[in-house]
Amino acid sequence: MPRVAAESAAKPAPALGIDVNFYTGPLGPDQWRRIQRAGQSFVIAQAWGGRSRNEFAESQLAGARAAGMYTAAYVLLNYDDTVCPTFDKPVRDAAGKCLGDPIPQAEPGGRWQVRQGLAALGSQLANMSFVAIDVEWFTNTPPPSAPEAQQRRRQTIAEAIDEVTAAHKRVVIYTRNGPRHWFEITGCSNTSPSLDCEVLYTSVHHPLRPVPLWDVDLGAAELDGFQPHGPWTSRVGRQYGIDENPFGFALDKLFDLNVFDPSIFSMPR
Numbered sequence: 001m002p003r004v005a006a007e008s009a010a011k012p013a014p015a016l017g018i019d020v021n022f023y024t025g026p027l028g029p030d031q032w033r034r035i036q037r038a039g040q041s042f043v044i045a046q047a048w049g050g051r052s053r054n055e056f057a058e059s060q061l062a063g064a065r066a067a068g069m070y071t072a073a074y075v076l077l078n079y080d081d082t083v084c085p086t087f088d089k090p091v092r093d094a095a096g097k098c099l100g101d102p103i104p105q106a107e108p109g110g111r112w113q114v115r116q117g118l119a120a121l122g123s124q125l126a127n128m129s130f131v132a133i134d135v136e137w138f139t140n141t142p143p144p145s146a147p148e149a150q151q152r153r154r155q156t157i158a159e160a161i162d163e164v165t166a167a168h169k170r171v172v173i174y175t176r177n178g179p180r181h182w183f184e185i186t187g188c189s190n191t192s193p194s195l196d197c198e199v200l201y202t203s204v205h206h207p208l209r210p211v212p213l214w215d216v217d218l219g220a221a222e223l224d225g226f227q228p229h230g231p232w233t234s235r236v237g238r239q240y241g242i243d244e245n246p247f248g249f250a251l252d253k254l255f256d257l258n259v260f261d262p263s264i265f266s267m268p269r
């Protein structure tokens with residue numbers, strides 16, 4: 001067999017899947033089976049949305065598993081340590097916003113937020129192939145560029161990584177090389193970090209527990225063509241479509257589309 005053909009045969013095909021959040025809402029068994037029959041092999045559910053838990057996370061993940069899909073979760077961090085008053089059992093308005101003025105977290109930092117996300121997973125926590133830390137800026141004003149603010153944000157991310165590891169789950173980082181993501185949030189721009197960024201880069205390049213990248217790059221459903229950024233020289237996953245409705249559901253049922261190296265989903269279904 002020619003070398004190129006042999007390498008192609010040895011390389012597993014990328015896995016296709018979706019990520020969902022509380023806006024997606026509940027999905028019934030027939031809907032999950034339709035998604036699975038459309039070639040989607042995994043679902044990544046929002047566990048913590050920055051201000052509150054995803055109240056549908058456990059049922060979304062259970063439905064996906066019942067349809068034969070692998071499962072994972074993500075935690076969207078806030079960096080101001082404020083949350084919805086009903087963060088654990090959200091009460092929302094018609095637009096999905098949690099009601100009430102934000103209140104301080106019971107504990108500042110990333111560890112508390114990760115614990116809220118893990119709690120939202122309920123009985124499905126044991127089935128997670130990984131828990132991703134979502135590093136993106138979701139408020140209207142841009143990330144403050146003061147060194148002290150960047151340092152606090154780096155600490156929040158490092159705490160979140162440690163907390164997922166303490167829960168004995170594989171850690172992934174979701175972010176992109178663009179505005180309001182890794183560089184602007186952390187102030188860490190390249191593969192030769194400054195002293196200020198050493199803690200984060202050490203975590204990402206841990207010799208026993210490296211933290212792979214789930215990248216955002218709209219286009220084809222493939223992992224090729226990655227341009228290194230931050231501490232990463234490769235990616236394990238790529239979000240290639242945002243707010244799409246490819247399964248024939250009601251127009252308000254939108255999904256983000258992803259492609260991953262299937263090795264990340266190493267747990268049996």
